[in-house]
Amino acid sequence: MSPGDHGAQVEQLNAQLKTLETEQAELAKFQAADKERRSLEYTIYDREMSQTRDKLAQVEEERKKEADQGGEVQDRLVQARASLKALDRQLKQATAAGTDLAKQVDEANRAKKALVTRSAQAHVSLSEVLDRQRSSTQTQERCEKELQQLEGDIEAQQAVVDTALQALNDQEQRTSDNAAELTRCRKRLQDIYEKQGRSARFASEAERDAWVNKEVKGLQKVLSTKQAALTEAERGVATCNAALLQQRQVTGAKETTYKEKQAEVGACEQQLTALTQRRDALMDQRKAMWRENEEVQARLHELLDTKKRYEKQMDSAMPWDVRRGLEAMRRLVTQHAISGVYGTLIDLLDVLQQLYTAVEVVAGNQLFQVVVDSDETASRISQLLVREKAGRLTFIPLNRLQPRNTEYPTTWGSDALPLIQHIKFDAKLDPRLPLAFQQVFGKTMLCKDLDTATQVMRQAHMDSVTIQGEQAFKKGTLKGGYLDPTRSRLEASKRLQAIGRDLEGINAQDEDIRQRQAAVEQEMWRVLSDRQKAEARLDHLKGIVQLHKDAVQGARQAEAAAQAQAQGAAQRVTGLQANVQEQQGSIQELKAELGTSLLAQLSASEQQDFTDLNPRLKQLQEEADGMQEALLQAQTAHAEASTRLSSDLLLRQQRLQDDLAAADLPGLEAELAERQAEEAAAKAALAEGQGRAQELEAKAGEGRASLSELKGQIEQLKEQLATGDQSVQDEAKRMEALMAKRSALQAKRGDLEHKIRDLGTLPADAFQKYREESLPALHKRLTKTQAKLKTFGHVNKKALDQFQSFTDQRADLERRLKENDRGEEKIKELIGTLDLRKDEAIERTFRGVAANFREIFAALAPQGRGELVMHRRPQAERDSARDGDDSVVEKYSGVGVKVSFGAGETLVMKQLSGGQKTLVALALIFAIQRCDPAPFYLFDEIDAALDPQYRTTVAAMIAAQATDEHNPAQFIITTFHPQLILKADTVYGVSHTNRVSRVDVVTREDALEFVQSEEQHEGQGQATQ
Structure with a gap:
């Protein structure tokens, strides 16, 4: 509002004040009646206000109670919803856990069935081993008893054999002596016959002696041969005896080795049993760790799922x-x-x-x-x-x-x-x-x-x-x-x-x-490897034991053969000794005949020998016949005793020993221990499996009970939520009714406050004058007062208020007039300062943009130059504008562009082609960007109207600006030309399929190929046109 307007208002107010002064006389009477009316109305309004306030307080108290109850219900609902959400999660977890437990129960039942089968098989195997052990024990007892009895029979039979052998030797000696005596007698008788015939055979003693010497020489040669044979036979006997002794040593050694290998087999079986027990124990440990790992993994997955849920909430x-x-x-x-x-x-x-x-x-x-x-x-x-x-x-x-x-x-x-x-x-x-x-x-x-x-x-x-x-x-x-x-x-x-x-x-x-699994697995592999080695070694040792057993039998057979050979050699020596003695006797008799007289008649002694020899020969022959029969009987007895000993008793002993060895009680004991360990392990595993199955069944039962309980709790919470929602609705309705009632009371209170304010300034006694009267009496008084006031209808009832109001308005307008005058001076001063700062900012910004424009245009148009020109208003025009209505006069009228593209002629914008105007516009944009950089720019086909050479320079300029050290920026450009594609960091292709557009990253080569195909297509279209 101008100062002139303020002055006019002040003059108008002074005129109204003069008019109001003439109406004050009638106003005094009206004011007295009006004061009474306002006192009565104030008392009535104050009474109604008190009642309204009491009702409002009561309503507010009820509202607070309802709000508190609603808040409690809301809190309970929030808690119930949170509990329901938590119970839903627990229900899902319990359901998943129940499913897992059901699978575990099925697996445990299957494992229990397998363990029952394993325990039954172990029991059957143990029973078989026990039966075999009992059978082997019975066999051993029987064999030991038979062996003990057989050993006595063998000892007795050996004595019989020895006795028969001694009798056979004695009979052979007697037979040999008889045969030697018979041979000697026959030889003597033959010699007597020959000597008796030599008297007729030889003519002289010399001739006889020559024949005797010759015969002696022949006999001596035969004797030498037989003595050599005897020596050889005696050496053969010594060799056979040495071989027999050596063979007996070999047999003993092989029997010792056989027993040692049997002991090794027993030790290996015990080792195999221990390794089997260790393997079973490790397998049980591994299964226990598998179950423990499953529980840990289930807990881990549960924690990871919960973590993922809370991480999603945090994200x-x-x-x-x-x-x-x-x-x-x-x-x-x-x-x-x-x-x-x-x-x-x-x-x-x-x-x-x-x-x-x-x-x-x-x-x-x-x-x-x-x-x-x-x-x-x-x-x-x-x-x-x-x-x-x-x-x-x-x-x-x-x-x-x-x-x-x-x-x-x-x-x-x-x-x-x-x-x-x-x-x-x-x-x-x-x-x-x-x-x-x-x-x-x-x-x-x-x-x-x-x-x-x-x-x-x-x-x-x-x-x-x-x-x-x-x-x-x-x-x-x-x-x-x-x-x-x-x-x-x-x-x-x-x-x-x-x-x-x-x-x-x-x-x-x-x-x-x-780590424990790795250690158990490593120990398992070691035990399995050792057990495999032990099994291989056991098989190898059993093969070796069999070989040694065969070797022992072979050695015994070789020993028997050597003994038979030694006996044959001894008999041969005996026969050769008899032959040698016979030859020696013949030689001695022939030598004794040398030098004796060649007589036709025998001597008395020879005749006596001749007479005695015939009966003697007959006697010896009879004895020889008896001795041969006795010798045959002795040989038969010895053969029968030896045959019974070697072919019956010793064979039975060998068979019994083989049966004892086959019984293999140490091996059976080791196998029994292994089977007992297996059965104990199977029973323990079965007990553990049954316990685990029962535990899982119990857990499954608890899970089902917990699941049922959770479902019951969820149903209860849903019922509580339904009840709570209904309570909230009821509370909302009651609250709405209370709010409506409060709003009505507040409106009434506001109306009463407004009426009290409309009463204006009250008399000093208005607050206490009618306090003791009742409302009916007050209303009666008010009716009378209002009737009295009607007589003053022509009086300006607001003259005093208007007078005071106009007086205040006049003082306020005078004050504001002074303030406006001071403010106008300050505003003019501020406008001058701001105009100066604006001009400085424009000049500074223009200089920066103009310098950037020159530099950028020179880069975009080589051999070209460009200038920005500031157009200023003439001083006369500015002065005339200040004299007019406008209080603000612009110093500048605009900015012009002058460019040259290397031809030497300077052009303005109107003289440029479309591509040149685009280049100038881009140079201006880049110049402004350098003064006020932005983080990114979006250009839509800015190179459409540019020549190829300018597209290249524009692309280079954008690439340089994008990687500028001080003000890097991101450029997002749409183009159909290769120059910008060659400089771009990332190329996107826009495709349209089924009315849906897609943006995908494409390679630079695909983009260039697409642009070239588009250019060829446009070229073909233009050629067609």
Whole structure:
């Protein structure tokens, strides 16, 4: 409003004031009646106001009760929904666990059946071994008894053989003596016959002697031959006896080796039994660890699923770039070994669960700010994040924190306490750590309710928060509403921390199980390898034992053969000795005949010998016949005894010994121990399997019961929710009715307040004058007063008020007129200053843009130049404009462009072609960009009207600007020409299929091929046209 308008208003008010002064006389009478009316109306209105206030207080009290009850119902509903959600998760987990338990029960039952079969097989095997042991024991007892009896028979039969042999030797000696005597007698008789015939045969003694000498020589040669044969036979006897002795030693050695190998077989069987038992024990350990590992893996998967759910909740509760920044920060801190990073506020603080909502609403996204020791650490991490384009973080460097000391009010006692007192943290990380929490939470009070929070906000001028998350800011604003406690970020963070600790324990347990499994597997492989070696060695030893057994039998047979050969050699020696003696006797008789007289008659002694020899020969022959028969009987007896000994008793002894060896009681004992161990292991495994099956059945039963209980609880909660929802609806209806009633009462109160305000200034006695009268009496008085006031209908009832009002308005207008005059001077002064600053800013910006334009145009159009020209208004035009109505006169009228493309002629925009105008426009855009850079630019086919050479320079300019060290920018360009494609970092192709557009990354070669095909297609189209 101009000063002239203010003056006109002041003159108009003075005229109205003069008119009102003439009406004051009648107004005095009217005012007296009007004062009475207003006093009565005020008293009536005040009574009604008191009643309305009482009703409002009553309604407000009922509303508060309903609100409290509704809040309790809402709290119960929230808790019920949270419980229902938790029970749903438990139900899913219990269902999954029940399914797993059912599978485990089936597996346990199948394993139990297999163990029953295994136990039965082990029992059958043990029974078979026991039967074989009993049979072998009986066989051993029988064989030992028979052997004991047989040994006596063999000893007795050996004595019989020895006796028969001695009798045979004696008879052979007697027979030999008889045969020698018979031979001697016959020889003597033959010699007598020959001597008796030599008297007729030889003519002289000399002739006889010559024949005797010749005969002696022949006999001596025969004797020498027989003596040599006898010597050879005696050496043969010695050799046979030595061979027999050696063979007996070999047989003994082989029997010893055979027994040693049998002992080795027994030891190997015992070792195999021990290894089998160890194998079974390791297999049981491995199965137990498998079951333990399954339980650990199930727990691990459950924790990982829960962790994933809370991580998803945390991801949705924080900005995307902050989440990326936190993930990258954790990786970079580990990768670059950065110290002094303490973590986010949400990870560092600890608070009661009831205060989660209050802490979250106060801190907001500050919960994800990272506390570091210094700004250097924050700067280093920030640089790494920027370099990798890995999100955004806000840091709290402790060395930069200097929070002010806050004096907390104590007026409200425990109803309002500093929030920082309820927050716990580990100050051992850094003594300055409390500063971070003081900065975030130090200026907020925790109040019991919103009313207390509002009082603290108004009186102490501090931010306040309630446990429910309602906030009262010191600037006077309130903030609140329903907050879903199931989406609490603090709850998710603490759960994630707890899950992390549980995962560490589970992973450690899993690693321990893996190590123990590896050790058991290694031990298992070692035992299996040793057992396989033991089995191979046992088979090898059994083969060796069989070979040694065969060798022992062969040695015994060889010993018997050697003994028979030795006996034959001894008999041959005996025969040769008799022949030698006979030859020696013949030689002696012939030598005795030498030198004797050649007589025709025998001598008396010879005749006597001749007479005695015949009966003697007959006697000897008879004796020889008897001796031959006795010798045959002795040989028969010896042969029968020897045959019974060797072919019966000794063979039976060998067979019994073989049966004893075949019984293999040590091996059976080892096998029995192994089978007993197997049966015990099978029984233990069966008992364990039955116990596990029963345990799993019990767990399954408990799971089914728990599942049924969970379903029942869920149904109860659903019923509670349904009831609660109905209660909420009922509460809402009652609240709506109360609110409607309160609104009506408030409207009535407002109407009464308005009526009281309309009464204006009341008389001094108006507040007490009619206080004791009843409302009917007041209304009666008011009726009379109103009738009296009607007589003053022609009076200007508001003359006094208007007079006072106009007087006040006049004073206010005069004051405002002075203020406007002072303000006008200040505004003109400010406009001059701002015009000067504007002109300076325009000149400075123009100079920067013009310099960039010259540089960029020269780069885009080689051998060309361009200038920006500022057009200024003439001074006369500016002066004439100031004399007019416009108070603002622009100094500049615009900007012009003058360019030259190398031809020497300077052109303006009107003289340029479309492609040249586009080039100039791009140069101007790039020039402005250098003065005021932006992070990215979007160009749509800016090279469509450019010549190929300018497309190349524009592409080079954009590429240089994109990689500029000081102001790098991102350019997103659509084009159908190859020049920009050759300079682009990434090329995208837009395709349209089934009315759906898709953008995909394509290779530069595909893009160039597409552009060339488009150009060829356009060329063909133009050629066709």
